[in-house]
Amino acid sequence: MPSGQRLEGKVAIVTGAGTRGEIAGTGQAAAILMAREGAKILLCDIDVERAEETLDVIEKEGGIGKIFIGDVTSEKDCEDMINESVKQFGKLDILFNNVGGPGGGMVTEIEEEDWHRSIDLNMKSAVMGSKYAIPAMEKSGGGSIINVSSIDGTQAGSTRNVPYSISKAAISHLSRIMAVHHGRQNIRVNCVAPGHVYGAFPNRFKKMDDEWRDLRRKAGPLGTEGTAWDVGWAVVYLASDEAKWITGVVLPVDAGVQAASPLSMWDDLNDEGGPKTSIEY
Numbered sequence: 001m002p003s004g005q006r007l008e009g010k011v012a013i014v015t016g017a018g019t020r021g022e023i024a025g026t027g028q029a030a031a032i033l034m035a036r037e038g039a040k041i042l043l044c045d046i047d048v049e050r051a052e053e054t055l056d057v058i059e060k061e062g063g064i065g066k067i068f069i070g071d072v073t074s075e076k077d078c079e080d081m082i083n084e085s086v087k088q089f090g091k092l093d094i095l096f097n098n099v100g101g102p103g104g105g106m107v108t109e110i111e112e113e114d115w116h117r118s119i120d121l122n123m124k125s126a127v128m129g130s131k132y133a134i135p136a137m138e139k140s141g142g143g144s145i146i147n148v149s150s151i152d153g154t155q156a157g158s159t160r161n162v163p164y165s166i167s168k169a170a171i172s173h174l175s176r177i178m179a180v181h182h183g184r185q186n187i188r189v190n191c192v193a194p195g196h197v198y199g200a201f202p203n204r205f206k207k208m209d210d211e212w213r214d215l216r217r218k219a220g221p222l223g224t225e226g227t228a229w230d231v232g233w234a235v236v237y238l239a240s241d242e243a244k245w246i247t248g249v250v251l252p253v254d255a256g257v258q259a260a261s262p263l264s265m266w267d268d269l270n271d272e273g274g275p276k277t278s279i280e281y
């Protein structure tokens with residue numbers, strides 16, 4: 001049963017609304033939370049079974065959703081996705097451009113095919129989704145677009161992934177530019193930048209064993225582990241009218257990792273011995 005009314009009367013699209021494996025992804029978590037807050041959700045995924053799994057949860061809780069199967073790296077599929085929202089629910093208020101994908105290597109290692117794939121998954125998908133969403137939102141009197149960057153979009157991460165990192169940096173800047181271009185249409189554009197989240201996405205690169213999860217947890221000033229649900233709640237907020245005066249923002253959801261430097265976290269990361277870096281003044 002929907003548990004809140006923060007998105008009552010709103011219609012939302014979530015791209016990549018399914019999840020890989022058993023851990024919730026950010027798309028799945030955001031779709032379920034937005035439905036709980038009263039939004040009707042168009043669940044877009046390339047994989048029907050994954051989308052059905054999310055829809056199942058939403059319907060069991062008394063929420064409303066429909067599935068759209070498409071590939072958001074295709075402009076035509078993005079146009080069809082927006083049209084489907086209007087056809088199913090009469091309008092569009094919220095677009096969560098969640099789909100993103102890997103792109104590995106230092107510049108000396110990048111394969112051309114991987115480069116194009118990563119740029120398409122991370123950037124083209126958000127650009128093309130927004131291209132068709134904006135006119136539909138304008139007809140609804142305005143809207144909220146939420147893009148997904150990453151901690152890797154502001155800092156070099158532990159993975160050497162130039163195509164992924166720079167496309168995520170571009171998504172942050174795209175969000176600011178779109179916020180400026182479409183503010184007068186009453187369309188807000190913001191971005192979430194997840195950190196070391198325990199979720200479906202990073203789990204496919206490196207198996208999240210306990211040791212790795214612990215290291216990622218310790219790297220954050222809060223010292224706690226985040227999940228896709230933490231990202232989902234940030235999306236709910238940015239989608240809601242509570243954020244009606246917020247646009248052009250890149251919101252880290254990362255336990256404070258982006259506020260820290262490597263040496264500031266050194267003692268916490270080495271809490272079982274080793275040299276200490278804290279300096280007494």
Ligand SMILES: NC(=O)c1ccc[n+]([C@@H]2O[C@H](COP(=O)([O-])OP(=O)(O)OC[C@H]3O[C@@H](n4cnc5c(N)ncnc54)[C@H](O)[C@@H]3O)[C@@H](O)[C@H]2O)c1
Pocket residue numbers: 015016017018019020024025026027028044045046047050051070071072073098099100101121148149150151193194195196197198199200201202228
């Ligand atoms: N979890 C983290 O630690 C973390 C950190 C930083 C950024 N992110 C970002 O969060 C997003 C990951 O989302 P998630 O956790 O829901 O990921 P996920 O890997 O679980 O994928 C979600 C869904 O996207 C679908 N999908 C993949 N390609 C598609 C396409 N071309 N068209 C339509 N659907 C497609 C998949 O079938 C899957 O069901 C990415 O943008 C990622 O870069 C995650």
